Amino acid sequence: MHNSYESVSLDEWISIHSSEEELRSLFLNLDLALKYIHEHGYCVEIFHPSVIEVLDNKSDHIRFRKLMELSKDFGRRREMIKEDIFHSALIQIGIYSNSLKYLRPDFLKENFDSFIQFIPNDDVPYYRGVIQRGASVYYSEYASEKRNRDYASLENQLGDGGEAGHHQLVKSNGRSAGFEPITNDKINDSIYRQINGLNDSAFVHTLIIPTIVIFSLFLFALLSWIISCFI
Numbered sequence: 001m002h003n004s005y006e007s008v009s010l011d012e013w014i015s016i017h018s019s020e021e022e023l024r025s026l027f028l029n030l031d032l033a034l035k036y037i038h039e040h041g042y043c044v045e046i047f048h049p050s051v052i053e054v055l056d057n058k059s060d061h062i063r064f065r066k067l068m069e070l071s072k073d074f075g076r077r078r079e080m081i082k083e084d085i086f087h088s089a090l091i092q093i094g095i096y097s098n099s100l101k102y103l104r105p106d107f108l109k110e111n112f113d114s115f116i117q118f119i120p121n122d123d124v125p126y127y128r129g130v131i132q133r134g135a136s137v138y139y140s141e142y143a144s145e146k147r148n149r150d151y152a153s154l155e156n157q158l159g160d161g162g163e164a165g166h167h168q169l170v171k172s173n174g175r176s177a178g179f180e181p182i183t184n185d186k187i188n189d190s191i192y193r194q195i196n197g198l199n200d201s202a203f204v205h206t207l208i209i210p211t212i213v214i215f216s217l218f219l220f221a222l223l224s225w226i227i228s229c230f231i
Contacts, residue, residue: 005056005191007063010049014095017059020120026059027092029184031139033062034088036188040195042067043080047087049100055191060184063191082136089130089139093119122146144182 014023030052037043046066055061071077090108094100097118108115112132116124126142129135 005061005063007053007055008057010052010054013054013057013059014049022059023092023095024120024123026054026062027088028140028143028182029060030062030092031088032060032182032184033064033188033191034084035138035140036185036192037064037067037195038070038081038084040192041070042195043070043084044068044087047084047091049091049095060187061191067195078136082134085136085138086130086134089127092139093127093131096120140182147182 013026017023017026034044044064044066045068047064051065053063053065055063070080086105090103090105091100093108093115094103097103097115108131112128119127123139123142126137126139129137
C-alpha cells in the first residue's frame, strides 16, 4: 500500500467529524472504495472501524487494511460481496445511532424501525433493503440513482416536462446536469495500487513459469540432439 499518507482509524475520524453531511460523504466514499475492491477481485477480511483508515483527513480517501481474495466460485463470490455490503450498512447505522459497539446483525434486522430516527430520511429505503431484505446494492449506486431521479423530477417541475425545463438543467458542456456516474477511481487507484500489483504478480508468475519450463525442455532436447550427432 501507499505509505506516504497520514492515516487515522475510522473510529478516530468520526469522533471529530460527526455531522450528518460529513458522515454521508464518508459513507459514500467508503462504499466506492468497497466497490473498487470487489471489482479488483478482493473483499474485506475484517470489517471493523479500527482497521479502516481515513487518509490525510479526507473523507474520499478510505483504506481497508485487511483484505482477502474473493472466491473463484461464482455463488460464493456473490455471497462474499453481499456480506461486505451488509457489514458496511451495519457499521454506518451503528455510527449514526452511536451504538456500534453493541450492535449485532440479528438485533438490527429485527429492530430496524427503532433505528430509523437516527438515519437520514432519504437513505432509510436503502438501509432497509440491505438489512432486512438482503439487497446486494452499493450505497453509491443508490445515491446515484436517487440523484438522477431528483434531477428528472426537478426538470419536470421547472418546465412541466417540456423543453424549457430541460434547458435549465444542462451544463455548459451540453450534458444533462446530475447524470454523471459517481466514482472515485483515480484516488482508489493510488490507495489500492497493491491490489493491481498482486494481480500483476500472479499474472507474471502464471506466464513466466510455464515459459521457463518449455524453454528448458526445448534446450534439453536441443542439447540431446547435438550430443547424439557426435556419438
